[in-house]
Amino acid sequence: xxxxxxxxxxxxxxxxSAATALKSVIDSQGxxxxxxxxxxxxxxxxxxxxxxxxxxxxxxIYNALLARGVTLGAxxxxxxxxxxxxxxxxxxxxxxxRHWAVTKPDLVVSLVPNFNRAMFESLRAGSPKVPxxxxxTDFADYPPHFWIEPWQEQYFICGTDRAVAQAKAxxxxxxxxxxxxxxxxxPKFYEPVAVDRAAERKRLGLDPDxxxxxxxxxxxxxxxxxxxxxxxxxxxxxxxxxxxxxxxxRLRALPVRAPHFVEGFTQEIPYYMHLSDFFIGKPGxxxxxxxxxxxxxxxxxxxxxxxxxxxxxxxxxxEREVGLVLRNFQGIHGACAELLGALRVYRAxxxxxxxxxxxxxxxxxxxxxxxxxxx
Numbered sequence: 001x002x003x004x005x006x007x008x009x010x011x012x013x014x015x016x017s018a019a020t021a022l023k024s025v026i027d028s029q030g031x032x033x034x035x036x037x038x039x040x041x042x043x044x045x046x047x048x049x050x051x052x053x054x055x056x057x058x059x060x061i062y063n064a065l066l067a068r069g070v071t072l073g074a075x076x077x078x079x080x081x082x083x084x085x086x087x088x089x090x091x092x093x094x095x096x097x098r099h100w101a102v103t104k105p106d107l108v109v110s111l112v113p114n115f116n117r118a119m120f121e122s123l124r125a126g127s128p129k130v131p132x133x134x135x136x137t138d139f140a141d142y143p144p145h146f147w148i149e150p151w152q153e154q155y156f157i158c159g160t161d162r163a164v165a166q167a168k169a170x171x172x173x174x175x176x177x178x179x180x181x182x183x184x185x186x187p188k189f190y191e192p193v194a195v196d197r198a199a200e201r202k203r204l205g206l207d208p209d210x211x212x213x214x215x216x217x218x219x220x221x222x223x224x225x226x227x228x229x230x231x232x233x234x235x236x237x238x239x240x241x242x243x244x245x246x247x248x249x250r251l252r253a254l255p256v257r258a259p260h261f262v263e264g265f266t267q268e269i270p271y272y273m274h275l276s277d278f279f280i281g282k283p284g285x286x287x288x289x290x291x292x293x294x295x296x297x298x299x300x301x302x303x304x305x306x307x308x309x310x311x312x313x314x315x316x317x318x319e320r321e322v323g324l325v326l327r328n329f330q331g332i333h334g335a336c337a338e339l340l341g342a343l344r345v346y347r348a349x350x351x352x353x354x355x356x357x358x359x360x361x362x363x364x365x366x367x368x369x370x371x372x373x374x375x
Contacts, residue, residue, distance in 0.1 A: 002033045005105040009041045014286045018184040096122035110134045117149045141166045142309040178364040182355025183289040193274035204261040214276035215239045221247045283313040297346035298323035321349045
């Protein structure tokens, strides 16, 4: 049985989601592979300098900042994090080398940024014939030292033309770069939602004959949703707050003139997207890809608060003409009117995009395994 390690962590939630989605598809195909999900944070827990200083793990700090909407200065925070990673590079490589020696993978697949140099070097030190692959779960890299490290003899799986071009520019051979048709999505997004749309809207207290916007800011929610709900108090909304129960309570208590349905953490995002006409949220790769897969045009915000690794996503939305990008959500009311006025055009543009990445990657991994050696 071929052992394949999928490396993820829980900062933001998208990395674990991508790993588990890919594992579920591979398991269903009956390939002779043992897919092992490896939480990098847990492997390196004893070296987490952030936990030593604050008592909180790095991924927990990141998720708390997202929930509070504290993302201004994220680029500076990322540079500081990279300096810490450089400082601990030697010990991290030694610890990971010991880890690979014990676990003995046949293929290592990284679904995380920032640590690809350390993971590659440690794998080469202890298991030089084991291929190393990085699957970008962002639309593009944010160099330096984010997703793509220059000149490493490894493989890349990219979801956009931009990411492929970046890998080539950093010295990687096109033969080692695979391109998918998009980001990894849970298989559930490809299954038909067999419900009566009008009846389900009524069940949620919504008018089935009026447009509905879906507001979603990741698994931690965001306080910006309160401002959006106030500004769009005459627009029907489904607001999904994730694990932020306090936010859900505050949203339910808001006086609004149009029906607003508030949901907490849920695995039924495809269901709620099926009931909606458009999407409002942050420009995360998962949120955009999910909305587009469910044929929803998007309204996003891009400014100094936008995470630096997510800024290209807004360019992609503009290039594909699948939604609107605002400088800030103060203009959300006018943006909704503009999008709904041209909804047929935006829907047609969204319908042109077919993302099958989660079903394409297993064959790519098989090709990498067939090559046997990265050299």
